[in-house]
Amino acid sequence: MTISANGVRTRPASADVAALTDRLRADFGDRVVTSQAVREQHGHGEGMADAALPDVVVFPQDNDEVAAIVRLCDAARIPVIAFGVGTSLEGHVAALYGGVCIDLSQMNRVLEVNADDLDCRVQAGVTREQLNAELKGTGLFFPIDPGANATLGGMASTRASGTNAVRYGTMRENVLGLTVVTPEGRIVRTGGRARKSSAGYDLTRLYVGAEGTLGVITELQLRLYGIPEAISAAVCQFPDLKSAVDTVIVAAQLGIPVARIELLDEAQMDACIRYSKLEGFAVRPTLFFEFHGTDVSVREQAATIQSLAADHGGSAFQWASAPEDRSKLWKARHNAYYATLALAPGKQAFATDACVPISRLTDCVMQTRADVAATGLVAPIVGHVGDGNFHLTILFDPADVDERAKAEELARRVSLRAIAMGGTCTGEHGIGVHKLDALVAEHGDAIALMQTIKRALDPHNIMNPGKTVPLPGNP
Amino acid sequence: MTISANGVRTRPASADVAALTDRLRADFGDRVVTSQAVREQHGHGEGMADAALPDVVVFPQDNDEVAAIVRLCDAARIPVIAFGVGTSLEGHVAALYGGVCIDLSQMNRVLEVNADDLDCRVQAGVTREQLNAELKGTGLFFPIDPGANATLGGMASTRASGTNAVRYGTMRENVLGLTVVTPEGRIVRTGGRARKSSAGYDLTRLYVGAEGTLGVITELQLRLYGIPEAISAAVCQFPDLKSAVDTVIVAAQLGIPVARIELLDEAQMDACIRYSKLEGFAVRPTLFFEFHGTDVSVREQAATIQSLAADHGGSAFQWASAPEDRSKLWKARHNAYYATLALAPGKQAFATDACVPISRLTDCVMQTRADVAATGLVAPIVGHVGDGNFHLTILFDPADVDERAKAEELARRVSLRAIAMGGTCTGEHGIGVHKLDALVAEHGDAIALMQTIKRALDPHNIMNPGKTVPLPGNP
Numbered sequence: 001m002t003i004s005a006n007g008v009r010t011r012p013a014s015a016d017v018a019a020l021t022d023r024l025r026a027d028f029g030d031r032v033v034t035s036q037a038v039r040e041q042h043g044h045g046e047g048m049a050d051a052a053l054p055d056v057v058v059f060p061q062d063n064d065e066v067a068a069i070v071r072l073c074d075a076a077r078i079p080v081i082a083f084g085v086g087t088s089l090e091g092h093v094a095a096l097y098g099g100v101c102i103d104l105s106q107m108n109r110v111l112e113v114n115a116d117d118l119d120c121r122v123q124a125g126v127t128r129e130q131l132n133a134e135l136k137g138t139g140l141f142f143p144i145d146p147g148a149n150a151t152l153g154g155m156a157s158t159r160a161s162g163t164n165a166v167r168y169g170t171m172r173e174n175v176l177g178l179t180v181v182t183p184e185g186r187i188v189r190t191g192g193r194a195r196k197s198s199a200g201y202d203l204t205r206l207y208v209g210a211e212g213t214l215g216v217i218t219e220l221q222l223r224l225y226g227i228p229e230a231i232s233a234a235v236c237q238f239p240d241l242k243s244a245v246d247t248v249i250v251a252a253q254l255g256i257p258v259a260r261i262e263l264l265d266e267a268q269m270d271a272c273i274r275y276s277k278l279e280g281f282a283v284r285p286t287l288f289f290e291f292h293g294t295d296v297s298v299r300e301q302a303a304t305i306q307s308l309a310a311d312h313g314g315s316a317f318q319w320a321s322a323p324e325d326r327s328k329l330w331k332a333r334h335n336a337y338y339a340t341l342a343l344a345p346g347k348q349a350f351a352t353d354a355c356v357p358i359s360r361l362t363d364c365v366m367q368t369r370a371d372v373a374a375t376g377l378v379a380p381i382v383g384h385v386g387d388g389n390f391h392l393t394i395l396f397d398p399a400d401v402d403e404r405a406k407a408e409e410l411a412r413r414v415s416l417r418a419i420a421m422g423g424t425c426t427g428e429h430g431i432g433v434h435k436l437d438a439l440v441a442e443h444g445d446a447i448a449l450m451q452t453i454k455r456a457l458d459p460h461n462i463m464n465p466g467k468t469v470p471l472p473g474n475p
Numbered sequence: 476m477t478i479s480a481n482g483v484r485t486r487p488a489s490a491d492v493a494a495l496t497d498r499l500r501a502d503f504g505d506r507v508v509t510s511q512a513v514r515e516q517h518g519h520g521e522g523m524a525d526a527a528l529p530d531v532v533v534f535p536q537d538n539d540e541v542a543a544i545v546r547l548c549d550a551a552r553i554p555v556i557a558f559g560v561g562t563s564l565e566g567h568v569a570a571l572y573g574g575v576c577i578d579l580s581q582m583n584r585v586l587e588v589n590a591d592d593l594d595c596r597v598q599a600g601v602t603r604e605q606l607n608a609e610l611k612g613t614g615l616f617f618p619i620d621p622g623a624n625a626t627l628g629g630m631a632s633t634r635a636s637g638t639n640a641v642r643y644g645t646m647r648e649n650v651l652g653l654t655v656v657t658p659e660g661r662i663v664r665t666g667g668r669a670r671k672s673s674a675g676y677d678l679t680r681l682y683v684g685a686e687g688t689l690g691v692i693t694e695l696q697l698r699l700y701g702i703p704e705a706i707s708a709a710v711c712q713f714p715d716l717k718s719a720v721d722t723v724i725v726a727a728q729l730g731i732p733v734a735r736i737e738l739l740d741e742a743q744m745d746a747c748i749r750y751s752k753l754e755g756f757a758v759r760p761t762l763f764f765e766f767h768g769t770d771v772s773v774r775e776q777a778a779t780i781q782s783l784a785a786d787h788g789g790s791a792f793q794w795a796s797a798p799e800d801r802s803k804l805w806k807a808r809h810n811a812y813y814a815t816l817a818l819a820p821g822k823q824a825f826a827t828d829a830c831v832p833i834s835r836l837t838d839c840v841m842q843t844r845a846d847v848a849a850t851g852l853v854a855p856i857v858g859h860v861g862d863g864n865f866h867l868t869i870l871f872d873p874a875d876v877d878e879r880a881k882a883e884e885l886a887r888r889v890s891l892r893a894i895a896m897g898g899t900c901t902g903e904h905g906i907g908v909h910k911l912d913a914l915v916a917e918h919g920d921a922i923a924l925m926q927t928i929k930r931a932l933d934p935h936n937i938m939n940p941g942k943t944v945p946l947p948g949n950p
Contacts, residue, residue: 118730172677187920189920190924195864197634356669427669428671442674457927457931
């Protein structure tokens, strides 16, 4: 037996795993893989490289196959970890107690596009870039863009957002419904296709952000949007970080519906200029904007922002209105993480994810920058500042125990600072294994409700054990 | 003992209720009321008048008092029903098994307004009109407007929305966090003040729409919005219902950010013209629009809509740009329910609440209208059609058993029709006692997950028993 009475996890017995693997092979043939290379690939995401290998990786192709795998795991009390493309940043896919990794990459079909209703249904393994490629010609797009080409199932599971959230919201607002395989292996549909509903408990929102700890998301009904008539991007550089952040705060307070507002501090701008060969920019705190709307409204938004920026010492806008110029700009932004890694070959990096009420953003960013300076670590700032969210990308030498500890301590302080300011330790990356303490600091007594829900829906603690919600008795 | 082992409810023993009432009186004095008149007032909402009286009504003034009441009820296994101002439409406050009604009307303070962050914190008994009155002078407003001057706690509990939802979303999108008293009487805060968060399970969204069955909402952190620079309202009349609905569908598909789009069919328009003494309008299918934005964007939105309407045979817009003209228009819209009641003195009315994917709206409305005609009942159509939501207000004679049955049967068909079209039986009113069957038809296997959550969080089934989620063994 692998679990104590209250669902606290230990690693399953090898004999149980071997028996399950044989049984899976009988049903799934060579879609069951136990090679070291594949297990290693599935044992970690991006960010802090704390690999923990699953015992076996299975590649199902439909809901029924996922349900069949989960039922076998449930019967044997063996952990189940859902895996998309492995871009998560908080150790969500590490198989802390071994078990079965369900790789959803073969569930990659766009099942329906309802252009008239601005919605679609996809399998969980579809990536956001794939979806937008398949939407070409419909005049529609899916706006949530966390940078990485993540799967939509993974994005729902971590309640992802990214650069477009100011205008379009996060996965929370853009998932209409889900198909979920429960811990007992039942296939359940939540939500629906209506834009709003008051019918019963909001199971969709419960599974969005549950990080695979309550079941496996296998399909998603998503909202889509018409591609705006006009899109323009602009870059504005500032004499100092405070002026850039203050510009964002005023824009947010005025409710200007900018699609994206991204901040890069000097260090991040330096890294991006080198890595992405950006030309014509200074190594200075910088805001990237993108405006969506009609021609008239885009011009109006841009004029308002330009005037606000000028009030704060911002440079004249450098425009990127042609699609290829915009692509280059956003690609540089999306590659900020890799640009930072390239600053110090051999080092690793992980990201913090503070999100605060907008009025506290300048304080939070400036205090964090001073904190970074005091540590002597390299940690550029980049962020979706339009909704109060910013990241440090902290570089550290994995072989240097002290430096790693210092980096982790810095990250912990960033989380606690955001919480103290009425914000959250994670705007969009999730809790995973690294932020369980921060979750407790943030949510206090509400943790008990989360534990009750976890225990009720997953009584044997087989679903991504050790993540998202601390369970007493588990490490 | 009042409950069987699995939490199925029966009415508590009179001696237990008497003992609890004595105990409450000791703590709350004359804020404990058992008079018939007050119990009757608290035994029903609006809509179908199925009164079921609580044994006692208590008026707490803060979180601690609510928690103390709930702890006493929990110890005695006596039902707890939260009550705002009694405007719910699905029997949410009927005390099916007696028990203690917690009237939150004395918890009516706006606790903080953070103008810079566009948020506020209120006690659950604050009404939406009170909040907007207290926001005067800040340049901010709270947009969710279900018509009735409901409490914000009640609006969260039913996941309310109303006329502004197309642009601003529903209570789901506009509650940042809650204070909840759990069934054991613990005070828990969910969510926070950050615009987005991936920290743990989304308890806020679980309590929004839970209709008091998982705990009592005592405080809310709400999003606010800047009052738009420009607001204009316009009325457009159509030759037939289909043309009006088709206009809405195209507007929604184009993603035009109209703040409100309301449909009134001939019957509803007739009732409103008489009741609210509207002048200059014909008895015809009519759309009421409201546009929010900058001067430029309001003009642009209006021009686009006017052109769409003209394509569908719509009249020239009749404008209401002055605040007093807009108020008169929206007051007439909000009084549609009372206008309908005034058509047939002595009759009662209740509302259906279908919400469908926008492409099915014309089919759903036209089939429903034909269905109404076949029954011979009077049931005008009114709706927040911009997001696919519309209501029948069905009149019936409460003394006429056959007519009431016919009315209920019509309502049931409306729910099932919406569900068959991929929509929901309730866009904004909730399940209460009247739509438990429809919930099962809509959500099938997902009901088991809702039941598991209910049983886990409220194991003694004391929280608003008999509502929202069917529990086997309960009627």
